[in-house]
Amino acid sequence: MNGRDPRLTYWDAVGAEKTFTHPVDPGWTATMGREARILDYGCGYGRVIAELSRQGFSDVSGVDLSSALIARGRRLHPDLRLAVLESPPHLPYPPTSFDVVLLFAVLTCIPNDDAQRALIAELVRVLAPGGLLYISDMVLQDDERNRDRYATHARRFGTPYGVFATDDGAVVRHHDMAGLYALLPEFDLMEERRISVVTMNGHPARAVQLLARKR
Incomplete structure (x- = not known):
């Protein structure tokens, strides 16, 4: 990486102690073979792949740009494969290395359109033909507090x-659905569901999950 990614200032300090809550849909994972090669991009402290491991998936890996979050994950889950992502969004894997990629509350941490597109392009590269991309992320909220933050x-x-700064210093993004769909021209959308989550700062919020198949 050329220079320090500015996001690390937050995620290696305040963000390293956050609790993440986006749920894994067991109905969706039930359709995936337990031998599937799964990558959790932006895995944080390994919460999601730990759950998948408990479900019987045998080939799960996680990467995150924050060394502090990865260190936390290794303490909590010493049996999991967790690695620091040195040059995001580039992944140190050859093309078609994975059958499933998880992207849980990651796009919200990437406010820039071009950076989001670059990430999706890299995930397309490492996904096998017919591979699945499982996205869980924040949608635009319709309450006055959030509308004011977006506009300001x-x-x-x-x-x-939809971009705003949290009170503790993170710059994040909530998405309109058209923008999320536009990120996926090389995928067929298979499933979509709206969910309620608690944000990393403890606020109830609306989110969406998308399951898409690479063409």
Whole structure:
């Protein structure tokens, strides 16, 4: 990586102690072979792949740009394969290395359109033909507090509507559905469901999960 990724300032400090809550849909994972090669991109402290391991998946790996989160994950789950991502979004794997990639509350941490597209392109590269991309992420909230945050940040910084700064210093993004769909031109959308989550700062919020198959 050329220089320190500015996101690390947050995720190696305040963010390293957060609790993440986006749930894994057991109905969706039930359709995946237990021998599937699974990568959790932005795995944090390994919460999701630990759950998948308990479900019987035998080939699960996680990567995250935060060394502090990976260290936390290794303490909690010493049996899991967790690695620090040195040059995000580039992955140190050859093409078609995985059958499933998980992207749980990761796009919300990447406010920039081009950076989101670059990440999806890298995931397309490492996914096998017919592989699955399982996204769980935040949608635009319709309460006054969030609408004010979106509008204020857009006026001040010229960012897309939905980007804002949290009270503790993270710059994050909530998404309109058209924008999420537009990230997936090389996929067929198989399933979609709306869910309620608790954010990393303890607020109830609306989110969406998408299951898409690489063409």
